[in-house]
Amino acid sequence: MPELPEVETVARGLQAVLSGRRILAVRLGKTDFIDDPAALEQQLPGTTVSRVRRFGKFLVVDLQRSDGAAEELSLLIHLGMTGQLIVCPPEVPIPPHTHVFVALDDGRELRYNDVRRFGRMALLAQGAHERVLGGLGVEPLEVSEAEFRTRIQARKSRIKAVLLNQSVLRGIGNIYADESLWRAKIHPEKIGARLNDDELRRLHRAVQHILREAIRLRGSSISDYVDLDGGRGEFQQKHRAYQHDGKKCYRCGTIIRRIIVAGRSTHFCPQCQAAPPKPRKPRKLATQRSRKRVSRSRRKAKR
């Protein structure tokens, strides 16, 4: 599953391979995952790649038009679950589910393959792509501990859901959420706003450590993920929680459990990651709360 480290690995590979390359032609298979397939076919040929970068889990291919038009174009690619980008000579056999072929001026071909087609692709002008990316949160690898703390503490949902929320931090998915929480020894169901300073400091460090290590090892290859050359990542060998349910915790030997949090499979050590106190519903507070609710709705009615 391509999350931040996998997308970063692909982005670095693409930058090395595509930067300065001119796009000669585009051929499409199925197009239901592309915003405007006709625009891709018509506008992409003749452009030159100025650079490739990662933004959260998005790949952004910045393009320069050959006609000298000032307007900046960017190709946005989200790999979804099973999206793969490969650069190879055009004579390499085409595997099933390959839907985009981009001919390059060095004779090679950039291909997009996506079994599930949960990925997305769009060719956008400057303003439009900023609108898409503008809603995303901060880069987990760049965020300071202070801002990390502020952002997490503002959230009343469970920390696992907060880490997955792309408008808080951009780029973390299921694998790295579970791995970070295991490393920081925080239960996935703990409420973000209830994390204390020490827990937030540990989590900030854990997230950055895990992501850096995962990038160093070129990501996690669970089932589909491969880099540009078709190579697998190595970080799955360092997983301590993700898909380890039924196995012993690397730290304490307790059996790792799997539960559903925020609709996602969540793996954690019930010993190292202590459960938060059960939320109770005391009767006395209930009256207070309903009174508050009344006054709030009255205030609304006045407007």
Added chain:
DNA sequence: CTTACGGCCTGGGTGC
């Protein structure tokens, strides 16, 4: 406003 939840997209893998 925020949060929770269910459904949807798709097709490989699994179990009967």
Added chain:
DNA sequence: TGCACCCAGGCCGTAA
């Protein structure tokens, strides 16, 4: 051999 069902991540609509 066939087939129903589960599941993955992101996103969106709806309800509270």
